[in-house]
Amino acid sequence: MTNSLSDNLIRPEELAQPVSGRRGRPVLTVENLSVIYEVAHPVAAVKDVSLTLAAGEILGLAGESGCGKTTLAYAVNRLHRPPARISAGRVTWHDRDGTDTDLLHLAPEALRAFRWDKLSMVFQGAMNALNPVINIRAQLEDVLTTHRPGMGRAERRRRAGDALELVGVDRSRLRSFAHELSGGMRQRVMIAMALLLQPQVMIMDEPTTALDVVVQREILREIVRLRDDLNFAVIFITHDLPMLLEISDRIAVMLAGEIVELADAQLIYSDPQHEYTRKLLRSFPSLTGERGDFIRSGVAEKKLGTS
Amino acid sequence: MTNLTPTTEPSVADAPEQLAAAEKSSPSGGRPRAGWRLMLPTMTPWLAIGLGLVCVIGLFGILGPFLVGDPTTIRNLGMAGPDGDFLLGTTQTGQDVLAQLAFATRGSLEIGLLVGVLATVLSAFFGIFGTYIGGFVDEAFSLFSNVILVIPGLPLVIVISGFVPPENRGLWTIAIVLALTSWAGSARVLRAQTLSLRTRDYVAAARVAGEPSWRVISVEILPNLLPVLASQFVFAVISAILGEAGLSFLGLGASNSSTLGTMLFYAQNGFALPLGAWWWFIPPGAVIALFGTGLALINFSIDEIINPKLKNARRYRKLAKASRKVAA
Amino acid sequence: MNYYVRKLAFYLVAIWAALTLNFIIPRLLPGNPVDILLAKFQQHGGIVDASTRKAYQLLLGGDTDTSLISQYVSYLRNVFRGDLGVSVSYFPARVTDVIATSLPWTIVLIGLATVLSTVIGVTLGAFVGWKPGTWLDSLVPATTLLSAVPYFWLALILVYFFGTKLHWLPVQGGYDVALDPGWSWPFVTSALKYAILPALTIVIASVGGWLLGMRNMMVSTLSEDYILTAQAKGLHEGRILRTYAARNAVLPSVAGFAISLGFVVGGSVVTEQVFSYPGIGSKLLTAVTNNDYALMQGLFLFITLSVLGANLVVDLLYGIIDPRTRARS
Numbered sequence: 001m002t003n004s005l006s007d008n009l010i011r012p013e014e015l016a017q018p019v020s021g022r023r024g025r026p027v028l029t030v031e032n033l034s035v036i037y038e039v040a041h042p043v044a045a046v047k048d049v050s051l052t053l054a055a056g057e058i059l060g061l062a063g064e065s066g067c068g069k070t071t072l073a074y075a076v077n078r079l080h081r082p083p084a085r086i087s088a089g090r091v092t093w094h095d096r097d098g099t100d101t102d103l104l105h106l107a108p109e110a111l112r113a114f115r116w117d118k119l120s121m122v123f124q125g126a127m128n129a130l131n132p133v134i135n136i137r138a139q140l141e142d143v144l145t146t147h148r149p150g151m152g153r154a155e156r157r158r159r160a161g162d163a164l165e166l167v168g169v170d171r172s173r174l175r176s177f178a179h180e181l182s183g184g185m186r187q188r189v190m191i192a193m194a195l196l197l198q199p200q201v202m203i204m205d206e207p208t209t210a211l212d213v214v215v216q217r218e219i220l221r222e223i224v225r226l227r228d229d230l231n232f233a234v235i236f237i238t239h240d241l242p243m244l245l246e247i248s249d250r251i252a253v254m255l256a257g258e259i260v261e262l263a264d265a266q267l268i269y270s271d272p273q274h275e276y277t278r279k280l281l282r283s284f285p286s287l288t289g290e291r292g293d294f295i296r297s298g299v300a301e302k303k304l305g306t307s
Numbered sequence: 308m309t310n311l312t313p314t315t316e317p318s319v320a321d322a323p324e325q326l327a328a329a330e331k332s333s334p335s336g337g338r339p340r341a342g343w344r345l346m347l348p349t350m351t352p353w354l355a356i357g358l359g360l361v362c363v364i365g366l367f368g369i370l371g372p373f374l375v376g377d378p379t380t381i382r383n384l385g386m387a388g389p390d391g392d393f394l395l396g397t398t399q400t401g402q403d404v405l406a407q408l409a410f411a412t413r414g415s416l417e418i419g420l421l422v423g424v425l426a427t428v429l430s431a432f433f434g435i436f437g438t439y440i441g442g443f444v445d446e447a448f449s450l451f452s453n454v455i456l457v458i459p460g461l462p463l464v465i466v467i468s469g470f471v472p473p474e475n476r477g478l479w480t481i482a483i484v485l486a487l488t489s490w491a492g493s494a495r496v497l498r499a500q501t502l503s504l505r506t507r508d509y510v511a512a513a514r515v516a517g518e519p520s521w522r523v524i525s526v527e528i529l530p531n532l533l534p535v536l537a538s539q540f541v542f543a544v545i546s547a548i549l550g551e552a553g554l555s556f557l558g559l560g561a562s563n564s565s566t567l568g569t570m571l572f573y574a575q576n577g578f579a580l581p582l583g584a585w586w587w588f589i590p591p592g593a594v595i596a597l598f599g600t601g602l603a604l605i606n607f608s609i610d611e612i613i614n615p616k617l618k619n620a621r622r623y624r625k626l627a628k629a630s631r632k633v634a635a
Numbered sequence: 636m637n638y639y640v641r642k643l644a645f646y647l648v649a650i651w652a653a654l655t656l657n658f659i660i661p662r663l664l665p666g667n668p669v670d671i672l673l674a675k676f677q678q679h680g681g682i683v684d685a686s687t688r689k690a691y692q693l694l695l696g697g698d699t700d701t702s703l704i705s706q707y708v709s710y711l712r713n714v715f716r717g718d719l720g721v722s723v724s725y726f727p728a729r730v731t732d733v734i735a736t737s738l739p740w741t742i743v744l745i746g747l748a749t750v751l752s753t754v755i756g757v758t759l760g761a762f763v764g765w766k767p768g769t770w771l772d773s774l775v776p777a778t779t780l781l782s783a784v785p786y787f788w789l790a791l792i793l794v795y796f797f798g799t800k801l802h803w804l805p806v807q808g809g810y811d812v813a814l815d816p817g818w819s820w821p822f823v824t825s826a827l828k829y830a831i832l833p834a835l836t837i838v839i840a841s842v843g844g845w846l847l848g849m850r851n852m853m854v855s856t857l858s859e860d861y862i863l864t865a866q867a868k869g870l871h872e873g874r875i876l877r878t879y880a881a882r883n884a885v886l887p888s889v890a891g892f893a894i895s896l897g898f899v900v901g902g903s904v905v906t907e908q909v910f911s912y913p914g915i916g917s918k919l920l921t922a923v924t925n926n927d928y929a930l931m932q933g934l935f936l937f938i939t940l941s942v943l944g945a946n947l948v949v950d951l952l953y954g955i956i957d958p959r960t961r962a963r964s
Contacts, residue, residue: 077867079863079866079867083622111869112869112870112871113869114869115866115867115868115869116867116868116869117869120867120868121864121867123860123863123864123867128859128860128861129860129861129863129864130861130864131861131864131865131878131879131882131883132861132883132958132959133882133883133886133956133957133958133959134878134882135958138878142868142870142874142878143868143870146868146869146870146871146874147869177958177959179958179959190864193868353776450645450648453645453649454645454648454649454652456897457646457649457897457942457943457946458649458652458653458656458897458939458942458943459897459898459900459901459938459939459942460897460898460901461898461900461901461902461904461905462900462901462904462919462934462935462938462939463656463935465904465919465920465923466660466919466923466931466932466935467660467664468923469922469923469928469931470660470661470664470668470928470931471664545783549783549785549786552785552787552788553785553786553787553902553905556785556787556905556908557904557905557908557920558920558924559923568785571785571787571788575791580791580792580794580795581795588788588791588792589792591788592784592785592788592789592792595783595784595785595788596780596783596784596785596788597783598783599782599783599784600776600779600780600783602783603779603780603782603783604776604779607779610851614851614855616854616855616858617851617854617855619858621767
């Protein structure tokens with residue numbers, strides 16, 4: 001059975017390079033973006049961040065809680081809410097058809113049309129990201145009724161079902177409600193929803209953090225497979241650096257609102273430049289090596305005053 | 308009708324991470340309120356107005372009777388408007404309206420407080436204690452509360468009052484009847500809160516450590532329930548005053564006491580409004596309205612403690628307005 | 636399925652409780668209602684013999700010959716047969732007949748007014764919660780003030796203005812007494828005209844509670860993740876407001892509707908007193924003043940049954956609109 005969503009969109013020239021070195025044309029450019037929380041004593045959550053996302057690449061965004069990676073992701077799509085305010089910078093969208101758009105100054109209606117169609121998101125902990133009182137089909141289809149108003153009802157239903165099957169969820173689940181699905185299934189539904197309009201970029205904010213490790217691996221495999229088939233770029237936000245090393249093309253490390261290192265995944269692993277990157281890499285216990293190594297090595301470094 | 312379902316689904320404090328993190332990391336100011344101060348509402352203009360109204364009327368009721376003349380003296384003046392001698396005019400039998408108002412306010416406050424306390428004690432017993440014990444007691448209490456809740460209150464009060472001969476309808480009888488018919492709603496709200504607290508870690512820890520039930524309730528659970536209890540008490544007082552006023556207006560009120568409700572009853576029977584004697588009819592109702600509004604405004608602030616999202620919403624509004632001004 | 640069965644069972648228990656209350660109250664309270672009642676009965680020309688006395692003792696107590704349990708059983712049997720006694724204040728009408736003529740008036744007035752105030756309150760509350768920081772915010776303290784006002788006081792003032800001073804609307808009665816009751820067009824329009832002021836006062840007094848509850852829930856709901864998802868999906872504002880925010884925020888209001896209905900029905904007694912509206916509430920008051928105990932009991936029973944019935948309908952409705960309840964039980 002042909003699946004409408006897997007129409008091959010990969011361009012030949014983008015296939016020429018190996019995956020890790022795939023650096024096609026830029027699709028999203030962030031220049032000197034700063035976000036401030038206007039509270040009693042204002043706090044800079046994102047400080048002067050610049051990065052470029054290439055078409056079809058997986059860019060990992062790593063850092064601990066509160067470093068500003070989620071704020072950055074929300075700000076790009078202007079989903080940030082007061083008291084957060086974008087104080088400086090530019091976000092430019094380089095569309096497939098050649099046009100450039102300044103996202104921060106898009107009119108509200110144009111922003112609404114842009115969202116999900118060109119850039120979609122998968123939020124963390126799909127516990128609450130799905131509307132509890134309407135069924136899955138309604139939530140998938142309203143994306144289509146909003147952004148593809150010309151589509152007929154039968155076509156919409158087919159696409160919604162196809163999207164679910166693409167992520168490995170049975171079509172019959174269209175009738176279910178959010179509370180009837182397991183955590184892993186809900187996350188898959190979120191991913192299916194994000195794919196519906198075949199966006200060019202997907203921002204994923206800790207999509208697997210709330211799931212157990214086995215389910216986590218399955219979801220990750222789906223994401224990489226879908227990216228390979230449909231060729232969308234991914235900004236993958238997580239605190240789990242080893243996970244990023246597995247799937248990303250490039251990795252950006254954030255600390256206190258700034259990007260302290262941005263390089264190919266391979267390089268981050270083999271030759272980390274910044275002290276914080278090195279600290280992050282050391283903070284994950286390994287499945288190999290001596291038992292107790294991980295804990296003891298931290299203690300030893302403290303004694304020497306080097307950590 | 309007063310705010311009958313204040314935040315029916317109270318959620319426990321979970322300030323959005325951004326605000327909390329932002330305020331924590333700010334260098335000097337934005338000091339987090341420690342311990343007990345967390346329980347107190349932040350001062351807003353609305354809270355100030357509410358407290359002001361309640362205090363003024365409360366003082367009027369407590370001290371007023373000592374300062375005004377005799378409310379029962381009958382004079383040959385008929386219904387006279389406000390003038391130098393009588394600030395609020397006279398009733399159809401020449402009685403001083405202002406004096407009556409002072410005593411009536413005191414009467415209403417008394418009954419409001421009495422019923423408020425009784426109803427809150429009842430709802431605390433059925434709502435908190437029953438829920439905490441759990442098991443069959445919990446189920447039974449809950450069923451009992453729900454059944455009482457569903458049976459319409461005022462008709463029940465009317466029927467009970469109807470069967471009691473008028474000479475026995477004293478202040479205490481009316482108070483008890485009102486309390487018995489109004490505790491059920493509070494009990495349900497308190498039960499919901501206790502249910503969510505019962506499963507908290509620190510309660511489980513106390514039980515495991517072997518603390519007796521009464522101690523766990525009073526030390527671990529009650530302090531967290533205080534805002535909700537306070538809100539329910541305020542609400543009980545409002546509805547008691549309104550309920551008593553309604554009863555008196557229907558002629559079923561306490562027979563030997565003077566409240567704002569009985570004052571309105573006499574005003575209505577004396578054809579105050581149709582004859583244009585607004586000074587007799589308007590003030591008692593206005594006092595009830597202002598007092599009730601004051602209490603409701605206080606309840607707003609307590610609601611913010613129970614449901615911090617409301618407080619954040621207010622803060623966001625202020626910040627949004629401020630940042631809009633800055634951007635402009 | 637389980638949810639519906641449980642709800643039904645609960646309401647059966649509540650009905651039983653109401654019947655039992657009706658049975659117990661006259662027996663618990665001081666005084667001898669039967670003697671008073673029979674005296675009044677004779678005044679109005681009724682004939683009192685042993686069976687009449689027995690019949691009233693069944694309703695009101697005072698019978699020392701038969702056991703309480705058998706009295707209770709006979710009482711229940713009578714209720715189910717529809718025999719609630721004869722009214723004294725409307726002699727010789729049966730209690731059931733008095734109720735039958737006045738119940739529709741109350742149901743129509745109260746039903747309409749409640750639906751109106753709920754719809755208006757919830758809708759306004761949704762808007763106030765959705766866009767904080769606009770002039771709509773002032774609706775909250777305004778309607779709260781209105782809710783703290785004693786209902787009848789507000790009603791009487793409105794009566795004074797609209798009726799006595801301006802003569803715009805009729806202030807007493809349910810319809811123009813010059814007309815014959817029936818389903819004729821003049822009668823129906825007259826009934827509607829007489830219902831405007833009472834309904835208006837009910838709506839004004841109760842809209843505040845709905846507005847506040849809905850607004851608070853909107854504020855809570857708007858911070859939920861699925862709202863953020865909906866915005867990220869680029870959905871139209873209207874759809875987010877209706878299907879994502881309001882649809883979820885209204886649930887506690889629906890759950891609380893049942894509770895407030897009891898208050899509204901109770902309040903209808905006051906309304907009907909103020910406007911001399913020919914509904915069940917005014918009959919209840921007449922019964923109290925005339926020591927017409929049988930009528931009092933019968934009215935209380937019917938009022939309670941109506942409230943319970945409405946509550947049951949709303950609770951069943953809740954099971955439909957919130958899919959999680961069916962799973963929870």
